[in-house]
Amino acid sequence: MKRRDFIFKSLITGVGLTYSGNLAFADIIPDGKRISILHTNDMHSRIDPFPDDGGRNANQGGMTKLANLVAQIRKEEENLLLLDAGDVFQGTPYFNFYGGELEFKLMSKMGFDASTIGNHEFDNGLEGIFEQLPNAQFSHICSNYDFSNTILKNKILPYKVYKKKGLKIGIFGLGIELNGLVSKKNYGNTLYLDPISKAEEMVSELQSKKCDLIICLSHLGYSYRSAKIDDLKLASSVSGIDLIIGGHTHTFLDEPTRVKNQQGFETIVHQVGTGALRLGKVDFVFSKENKMKLASVRSLPIS
Amino acid sequence: MKNDYLISIREMGKLKSIYSLGLFLAFSLLFACSPQLHKNVQASYIPADSNVEIHPEMEDYVSPYRENLDAEMNKIIGETTTEINKSGSGETALGNLITDLQKEHAEKTFGYTIDISAMNNGGIRNILPEGKITLGNIYELSPFDNYLYVLELDADRVKKLAEYAINRKSLGLSGLFVESEGGVLVRYLINGEKVDESKTYLLAVNDYMASGGDNLDFLIDAPVREQTDIVLRDLLIERIRAISEKGEKISARIEGRQKLD
Numbered sequence: 001m002k003r004r005d006f007i008f009k010s011l012i013t014g015v016g017l018t019y020s021g022n023l024a025f026a027d028i029i030p031d032g033k034r035i036s037i038l039h040t041n042d043m044h045s046r047i048d049p050f051p052d053d054g055g056r057n058a059n060q061g062g063m064t065k066l067a068n069l070v071a072q073i074r075k076e077e078e079n080l081l082l083l084d085a086g087d088v089f090q091g092t093p094y095f096n097f098y099g100g101e102l103e104f105k106l107m108s109k110m111g112f113d114a115s116t117i118g119n120h121e122f123d124n125g126l127e128g129i130f131e132q133l134p135n136a137q138f139s140h141i142c143s144n145y146d147f148s149n150t151i152l153k154n155k156i157l158p159y160k161v162y163k164k165k166g167l168k169i170g171i172f173g174l175g176i177e178l179n180g181l182v183s184k185k186n187y188g189n190t191l192y193l194d195p196i197s198k199a200e201e202m203v204s205e206l207q208s209k210k211c212d213l214i215i216c217l218s219h220l221g222y223s224y225r226s227a228k229i230d231d232l233k234l235a236s237s238v239s240g241i242d243l244i245i246g247g248h249t250h251t252f253l254d255e256p257t258r259v260k261n262q263q264g265f266e267t268i269v270h271q272v273g274t275g276a277l278r279l280g281k282v283d284f285v286f287s288k289e290n291k292m293k294l295a296s297v298r299s300l301p302i303s
Numbered sequence: 304m305k306n307d308y309l310i311s312i313r314e315m316g317k318l319k320s321i322y323s324l325g326l327f328l329a330f331s332l333l334f335a336c337s338p339q340l341h342k343n344v345q346a347s348y349i350p351a352d353s354n355v356e357i358h359p360e361m362e363d364y365v366s367p368y369r370e371n372l373d374a375e376m377n378k379i380i381g382e383t384t385t386e387i388n389k390s391g392s393g394e395t396a397l398g399n400l401i402t403d404l405q406k407e408h409a410e411k412t413f414g415y416t417i418d419i420s421a422m423n424n425g426g427i428r429n430i431l432p433e434g435k436i437t438l439g440n441i442y443e444l445s446p447f448d449n450y451l452y453v454l455e456l457d458a459d460r461v462k463k464l465a466e467y468a469i470n471r472k473s474l475g476l477s478g479l480f481v482e483s484e485g486g487v488l489v490r491y492l493i494n495g496e497k498v499d500e501s502k503t504y505l506l507a508v509n510d511y512m513a514s515g516g517d518n519l520d521f522l523i524d525a526p527v528r529e530q531t532d533i534v535l536r537d538l539l540i541e542r543i544r545a546i547s548e549k550g551e552k553i554s555a556r557i558e559g560r561q562k563l564d
Contacts, residue, residue, distance in 0.1 A: 047365055049357070058353075064365060065351040067358035073349075093372055093442055102368050106361060123448065180514075183450070183532055213342065242342065256346040272348050282346040 032285045035167055036080040037215065038073060039272065039280040040066065041247030043084070044091030045103055046275040061277035063106045069279045070110050079165045082111055085247030086118025086219035099124055100132040108137035114160065116173035116217035117142040118247060122186040126150050141173040141217060144198040146191035159202050161209055167286065170206030173217040174199060176248055195220060195229050196237050203240040213284060215243045222251040222271055235259035235267035243282055246271035376439035380540060381547040384554040388430040393468060393561040397427055398475020400555035404542040405535065406477045409453060409507040413529060417453065418493050418504040421464065422475040423517050426509065436543060436553065445536040449509035453529035454522060458500045463521040465491035469563055473517065482562040509535050
C-alpha cells in the first residue's frame with residue numbers, strides 16, 4: 001500500500017521532486033525491460049558550479065556536481081545511457097585556456113555514451129574539434145553535417161546502435177544551420193543537410209536494424225516562431241522518433257513536451273537548460289505483453 | 304494496470320479532493336491512450352542545486368587545471384588611474400575606452416583609418432577597478448566571444464546610428480559625436496566634421512551588432528568590409544598590454560561625446 005501511495009504521489013506531483021524512496025522499478029513490473037536515458041545539453045564549459053556571486057544560479061550546476069548525480073543514479077539503475085545534445089564547448093575560461101580538453105575528459109569519466117555537434121563546438125574551428133576528439137571516450141553523433149571533405153571525415157558517426165540488456169537503442173543527431181551562425185572559416189567545407197529528410201532517412205535505417213527505441217540528439221533548438229526548423233516541428237513532421245533530446249535554445253522544460261503528429265505517433269521532447277544545472281531523466285519500460293505499464297518518476301535524494 | 308490503480312485508490316481512501324482524482328485520471332489517460340503500447344515513458348529532471356555535493360574524485364581531477372587557470376587569470380596586464388565604470392546615460396567611461404581601443408586595434412590590423420567605433424553597453428559585463436588590472440578582469444568584462452567587424456556606412460546609415468544612440472542611450476561611441484534636444488537628434492559629427500552625403504564611412508563593431516543585435520536592424524544589410532575572428536576580449540587584452548609596455552596607465556572618462564537630454 002505504501003508503495004502505491006508513492007507511485008500515486010509521483011504521478012500527481014510531476015517532475016523535479018526528490019524522494020527518499022528506495023523503490024526499484026523491477027519491483028513494480030517484474031517482466032518489464034527498462035532503460036533510463038540521462039541527458040544534458042549546452043553545458044558550455046561549466047566545469048565548476050556557477051560562482052557564489054549572489055546570482056540566480058550561484059553554487060548550482062557544473063560538471064563536478066553533475067558527476068555526483070550520475071554516480072548516484074548508476075548505483076541504482078542497471079540499464080542506462082548518458083547522452084548530451086551539444087554545446088559542450090565555450091562559456092568559461094576553461095575553454096579559452098584548455099580548448100575543451102577538460103570538458104571531454106570529465107564527460108568520459110562520467111561515462112557519457114554520446115554527444116552531438118553544437119554550433120559552439122566549432123569555436124576553435126574544425127581543428128579545435130579534431131584535436132579534442134582523442135579526449136572523448138564517447139561517440140560524437142551527427143547525421144546532417146557532411147564532414148566528408150574535412151579533417152573530421154569518418155570521425156563523427158551518422159548514427160549508432162547501442163545494445164543494452166536485450167534492448168536496441170538507435171541514436172542519431174541533428175545540427176543547426178551553420179551559415180550565419182558560425183563563421184565560414186570555422187566550419188570550412190562542412191555541409192549542412194536538411195534535418196527533416198535526414199531524420200526520415202535515419203529513422204528508417206534504425207527501424208530496419210530493429211531498434212526498440214529511437215533517440216535524436218538535436219541541437220536545432222526547442223521552438224521558433226519563424227519557419228526555422230526546431231524540435232517541435234521535427235517531432236510533428238517525422239514519425240518514429242521516440243525521444244528528442246534538445247539543445248541550443250537553453251530551454252528549461254519543467255516537464256517534457258509530448259508531440260503527437262498527424263500519423264498518431266507520439267514523440268517526447270526534453271531539454272534541460274544550460275550549465276549542467278539539471279540532469280534530464282527519461283525512463284522507458286517495455287512490456288512483454290502489449291499491456292499498459294506505468295513507469296515511475298524516480299529522482300534521487302540529493303541532500 | 305489502469306484498473307489496478309483505480310482499485311488501489313478506492314482501497315487507499317486517501318484522496319483529499321476531487322481535484323486530485325481528476326489529476327490522477329488525467330495522467331492515467333495520458334499513458335493509457337498512448338498508441339505506442341509497447342513502450343511507456345516517464346520523464347523528469349534532477350536539479351544539480353546547492354544541495355548536491357561536488358564529486359570528490361572529479362574535484363581532485365579538476366583542481367590542477369583550476370590552479371593553472373587561476374594563476375593565468377590573476378596575471379596583471381595593466382593599471383588604471385581610477386575606476387573605469389559603466390555609469391552614465393549612453394556615454395560611459397568604459398564605453399569610451401572600449402570603442403577607442405577597438406578603433407585603434409582595427410586601424411593597426413587593417414592599416415587604414417576607421418571613422419567610427421561603436422559598442423553595445425549591454426555587452427559590457429563588469430567594470431575595471433582602480434589600480435592593477437588582471438586578465439580575469441577582462442574576461443569578466445567581456446565574457447562573450449564577440450568578433451570584430453568593419454562595416455561600410457552610407458550617410459543615411461550614419462544618421463540612423465546617431466538616432467539610435469540618442470534614442471536608446473545604450474551605445475559607447477568613438478569618432479561619432481551626437482547631440483539631442485527634446486529627445487531629437489540635432490547635431491552629429493564624424494571626427495568633428497559634418498557628414499558628407501556622398502562619402503562612405505567605416506564602422507568598427509562586433510559581430511553581434513553587425514548582425515542586427517539589440518534592434519540594430521539597419522546594420523544587417525550594410526556592406527561588410529572586414530569579417531574577422533578577432534575576439535573583442537583578445538583585442539582589449541592586447542591593447543592594454545601595449546599601453547602598459549609603454550609604461551603608461553589606462554584612463555578613460557565621460558568627455559561629452561554624447562550630449563543627450
